[in-house]
Amino acid sequence: MTLSTKSFEIFCGTGGVGKTTLATSRAINLAQQNLNVLLITIDPAKRLKDLLGLSADSLGEVVPVEVNGTKLNALLMSPEKTIKRMARKFNTPDLENNRIVQILSKPYGGMNEILSMVEVQMQFDTGNYDVVVLDTPPGAHFLDFLESLNKIRNFFDQNFVEIFTYLGQKTAKAGKKVFGAGLINRVISGGVRKLLSYLQAVTGAQFIDDFIQAVQVIYQSREAFLKGLALQDKLKSREQCNWFLVTSVEQGKAQEAVEIRSHAAHFIHQDHFLVLNKCLEFDLVTWHPTDLHLIQIKDSLEKREQDLKKQLKGLFPFVLEFPEIISLSPSDHLLHLTEKWKSYVI
Amino acid sequence: MNQQPRRLYIFTGKGGVGKTTLSKAFTRYLLEHDHEVVYLTFQNQSLGETHQGSTDKFINGIREISLDLEDSARNYIEKKLNSKLVAGWIVKTPFFRALINMVPGFNYLIYLGKILDMQNSNPRLTVVLDAPASGHALTMVESTTNFKQIFESGIIFEDTGKMLSRLNDPAYTKIHVVTLPGLMAWQEAVELKAGLTERTPVSIEITVNNCLYPLLENDLDKLPEGLKQKTINEKQLVEENRSQMLCVLPHSLKQDGLSIETDLVGSLSKLI
Numbered sequence: 084m085t086l087s088t089k090s091f092e093i094f095c096g097t098g099g100v101g102k103t104t105l106a107t108s109r110a111i112n113l114a115q116q117n118l119n120v121l122l123i124t125i126d127p128a129k130r131l132k133d134l135l136g137l138s139a140d141s142l143g144e145v146v147p148v149e150v151n152g153t154k155l156n157a158l159l160m161s162p163e164k165t166i167k168r169m170a171r172k173f174n175t176p177d178l179e180n181n182r183i184v185q186i187l188s189k190p191y192g193g194m195n196e197i198l199s200m201v202e203v204q205m206q207f208d209t210g211n212y213d214v215v216v217l218d219t220p221p222g223a224h225f226l227d228f229l230e231s232l233n234k235i236r237n238f239f240d241q242n243f244v245e246i247f248t249y250l251g252q253k254t255a256k257a258g259k260k261v262f263g264a265g266l267i268n269r270v271i272s273g274g275v276r277k278l279l280s281y282l283q284a285v286t287g288a289q290f291i292d293d294f295i296q297a298v299q300v301i302y303q304s305r306e307a308f309l310k311g312l313a314l315q316d317k318l319k320s321r322e323q324c325n326w327f328l329v330t331s332v333e334q335g336k337a338q339e340a341v342e343i344r345s346h347a348a349h350f351i352h353q354d355h356f357l358v359l360n361k362c363l364e365f366d367l368v369t370w371h372p373t374d375l376h377l378i379q380i381k382d383s384l385e386k387r388e389q390d391l392k393k394q395l396k397g398l399f400p401f402v403l404e405f406p407e408i409i410s411l412s413p414s415d416h417l418l419h420l421t422e423k424w425k426s427y428v429i
Numbered sequence: 430m431n432q433q434p435r436r437l438y439i440f441t442g443k444g445g446v447g448k449t450t451l452s453k454a455f456t457r458y459l460l461e462h463d464h465e466v467v468y469l470t471f472q473n474q475s476l477g478e479t480h481q482g483s484t485d486k487f488i489n490g491i492r493e494i495s496l497d498l499e500d501s502a503r504n505y506i507e508k509k510l511n512s513k514l515v516a517g518w519i520v521k522t523p524f525f526r527a528l529i530n531m532v533p534g535f536n537y538l539i540y541l542g543k544i545l546d547m548q549n550s551n552p553r554l555t556v557v558l559d560a561p562a563s564g565h566a567l568t569m570v571e572s573t574t575n576f577k578q579i580f581e582s583g584i585i586f587e588d589t590g591k592m593l594s595r596l597n598d599p600a601y602t603k604i605h606v607v608t609l610p611g612l613m614a615w616q617e618a619v620e621l622k623a624g625l626t627e628r629t630p631v632s633i634e635i636t637v638n639n640c641l642y643p644l645l646e647n648d649l650d651k652l653p654e655g656l657k658q659k660t661i662n663e664k665q666l667v668e669e670n671r672s673q674m675l676c677v678l679p680h681s682l683k684q685d686g687l688s689i690e691t692d693l694v695g696s697l698s699k700l701i
Contacts, residue, residue, distance in 0.1 A: 101613070182579075186578055189575070282524075283583070284509075284510065285506065285509055285583055285585055286580055286583045286586075287580050287583025287585070290579060290583065293579070333445065333639070363655070366655030366656055367653070367656070370652065370653040374651065377645075380682065383684070387684065390684075407655065
């Protein structure tokens with residue numbers, strides 16, 4: 084099995100399995116092949132941030148970093164910064180000034196996934212990088228991440244836009260901004276009027292107005308969001324993207340990796356790699372205990388790991404095994420993992 | 430005498446740290462102490478094309494509820510507007526779907542609303558929530574605050590206020606951050622706790638799960654190099670940070686979820 088170089092490499096997994104460290108080590112491995120690499124990460128632990136030289140100041144900005152003598156670029160996602168960049172690039176200042184958009188683009192406001200897709204596309208468009216390595220949010224939420232592309236599509240779905248056009252007209256009457264005057268008269272559904280009156284009872288009238296305005300400013304920036312959609316095709320293409328599904332022996336759950344793959348079935352092509360991290364086997368094979376209780380412990384640890392590997396190898400075309408690294412230094416972890424990547428690349 | 434539990438226990442932390450096993454074991458613990466308790470998870474994060482619907486059933490003796498977003502949203506609106514028909518229609522409209530799906534914290538608002546609803550109709554019910562992985566726990570806790578700012582009037586505004594006061598009531602809610610005895614995992618747990626502490630005044634405790642060192646520390650010289658170092662590191666990490674750890678749980682040699690769960694039940698009295 085060989086790992087060839089693609090424009091995009093996506094790391095997903097259940098979190099707590101060393102996904103960010105693995106993605107970082109792969110980015111270093113790629114950079115060592117003389118490629119210009121950008122590593123985008125969502126939520127690394129502090130020590131890794133320190134190691135990458137990502138301080139609070141550099142949040143949301145691309146920074147050149149040097150790890151163990153290898154140079155690459157890193158970006159720690161900040162939804163707020165991405166929104167600002169979009170507003171600048173597409174000249175839609177309302178986007179960063181809208182109250183609801185502001186609240187939603189707080190670090191945990193919930194727009195992380197959508198905005199990271201937009202960010203990946205914007206960064207790739209700069210033409211500065213050969214490879215963008217993306218470390219996705221943990222867990223089942225990676226599914227949100229994939230879904231975010233569909234959310235963008237649905238959001239700009241024609242029918243949907245027409246409804247907002249109607250809503251836009253409504254706010255226009257109150258002297259507010261409006262878009263697409265040509266569309267306004269096309270669809271006026273009595274149903275929309277009714278829906279609004281019901282929703283107002285639940286959410287209050289002010290919110291409906293605010294939300295409509297938020298939708299309008301997002302709509303104005305649709306070019307940026309829709310570019311995120313173009314990314315979808317690239318991620319689906321075997322020539323352009325490698326997928327890594329990361330799990331660990333500790334975690335011992337083949338099921339979750341399989342679930343992620345099946346949810347992502349419409350994205351993932353043949354080149355997806357199951358990465359099994361923190362394997363104890365490398366160490367356990369050298370251990371020959373004689374005490375009964377230690378034999379039990381060894382058997383238990385070994386059995387758990389072997390069962391998992393057997394299961395995974397039946398389920399995934401490629402399984403990459405990485406050892407558990409005992410060192411306390413994250414820089415050591417990266418060094419060892421980067422070495423291990425080399426054995427998978429020809 | 431049994432200590433009265435809180436009404437809502439939120440278990441959070443990265444995936445794969447044993448959150449599910451631990452929160453089920455804790456549900457079992459409360460049950461064994463004669464409390465009325467339910468283990469609860471959120472089934473989905475957005476309104477998708479396919480959904481299974483909420484489920485509520487007894488599995489291995491504990492009541493497990495899995496909430497479906499669309500069902501919960503329909504329920505909520507039905508209650509507020511007193512019409513099943515209108516509620517069914519609203520959740521199917523593109524506007525509403527966009528509202529929920531584009532505004533991700535909204536799902537938590539609906540789920541939390543559903544939980545509080547269940548508890549209002551059963552004042553003795555304790556809910557053990559197996560919450561989504563870490564970043565999202567912050568989204569969840571933050572969603573009530575965000576939405577209180579977003580909605581300035583209306584039924585949701587009042588309900589959000591109620592949710593916020595419950596989530597912020599130390600007598601009502603307690604949050605358990607679950608982690609593993611590795612340095613990175615530990616630091617992430619400490620960061621998550623700090624993030625949560627900024628957002629809510631309720632008690633937030635860290636439990637370290639799956640520690641190998643208690644099983645191996647007396648046999649250091651009989652271990653292979655890697656495992657030996659791992660044992661030493663784990664022990665050192667726990668000793669250095671013991672004051673910040675509520676509970677340190679040993680690795681279970683059992684091979685299946687239910688047996689591991691049963692193994693843990695006896696060690697969970699501190700979590701109450």
